[in-house]
Amino acid sequence: MRRLAAVAAAGVAALALSVSTLSASTTSTHMLVGIYDEGLTLYGQPTTTFPAFKALHAQVIRLNLHWASIAPSRPFSATDPNDSAYNWNLYDQSVQYASKYGLQVLFSIIDTPGWANGGAGRTHIPSNIADLRDFALAAATRYSGTWTATSGARLAAVHLWAAWNEPNNPVFLQPQYKYVRGKWVIQSAIDYAKICEAVYAGVHAARVASDRVACGLTAPRGNDNPGQSRASVSPVTFLKAVHAAGLKHFDAWAHHPYYVSPTETPSTKPSSAKTITLGNIQTLIDQVTKYYGAKPIWITEYGWQTNPPDKFFGVSWSKQASYLTQAYAIARKNPRIQLMLWFLLKDEPNLSGWQSGLETVTGQKKPAYSAFQHLPH
Secondary structure (H helix, E strand, O other), X not given: OHHHHHHHHXXXXXXHHHHHHHOOOOOOXXXXXXXXXXXXXXXXXXXXXXXXXXXXXXXXEEEEXXXXXXXXXXXXXXXXXXXXXXXXXXXXXXXXXXXXXOOEEEEEEEOOOHHHHOOOOOOOOOOOHHHHHHHXXXXXXXXXXXXXXXXXXXXXXXXXXXXXXXXOOOOOOOOOOEEEOOEEXXXXXXXXXXXXXXXXXXXXXXXXXXXXXXXXXXXXXXOOOOOOOOOOOOHXXXXXXXXXXXXXXXXXXXXXXXXXXXXXXXXXXXXXXXXXOHHHHHHHHHHHHHHHOOOOEXXXXXXXXXXXXXOOOOEXXXXXXXXXXXXXXXXXXXXXXXXXXXXXXEOOXXXXXXOOOOEOOOOOEOHHHHHHHOOOO
């Protein structure tokens, strides 16, 4: 027991140091590295998944905190994490395992429950944005590092937070546009400004000084065409629209600078001005600076798919490893980028999903596994 306590204390100290780095001057050359594989982390086998993260020297893992799944019915006391309407079990388990293996967790709050928006669907904003703020406060309180669950267990702390996922993409936030008084408006930006302010206010209401909330998490592309059946908003246009909609409060801006074509490299600049990849991410950073000053930048998703198994969008296994190393070097050279997460640890089993894992679906390690292990920290 004494040995376990000493290990836990050392882990807490290391996490505190890493979190303080994220809140330090943006001229810092330090960058946290990690992995985003929600399916494996949340629903896989923790006894093998978390040791794998540790073996890879990951510092951060990301999980979506699904509001609709945690609170399928309206809580009586929404800011109380122990309200009977809440079911945090899967997340408690992941947070505790992460703490055991010295990993920080980044929680991205996503998905509106039906009771909060009249059954409009998970991708629609709540009718009363205060409901989202209350949930964010309950979550940040539960994972403040000082909360005791009803089981009597003291839960580990989570200090990294984010609001939603790819709000400029109709897969995650709808509607993207509305026709109002004879013109199209970017409704997703208007709604997202409210979402982000609510998550920021709720998390910081828990009064944990080291908590940080990222907004954005934008998809790399958008067509800016409200007339299309799958209308979306390009990341720079979305940033401008969110600012115009009144977003003021966040601690970092997050983006997903995926490649567009397997013929590219991480340094390739996209041909379209509507796209922000790693090759032209400075364009986005300059716009963040224009509207919000020198906010830190978090890359909360990035990856290269492989062929095999993806014959259409994948690159060879050796190129994936090379591009991983190159991409992290590009990000590390940029003093504004303070966090970069790779997507995924293991290929998704369905070929219609993503095949950017460091391992195949059967667990065979690709060369990128070793490349990730040897990233500077």
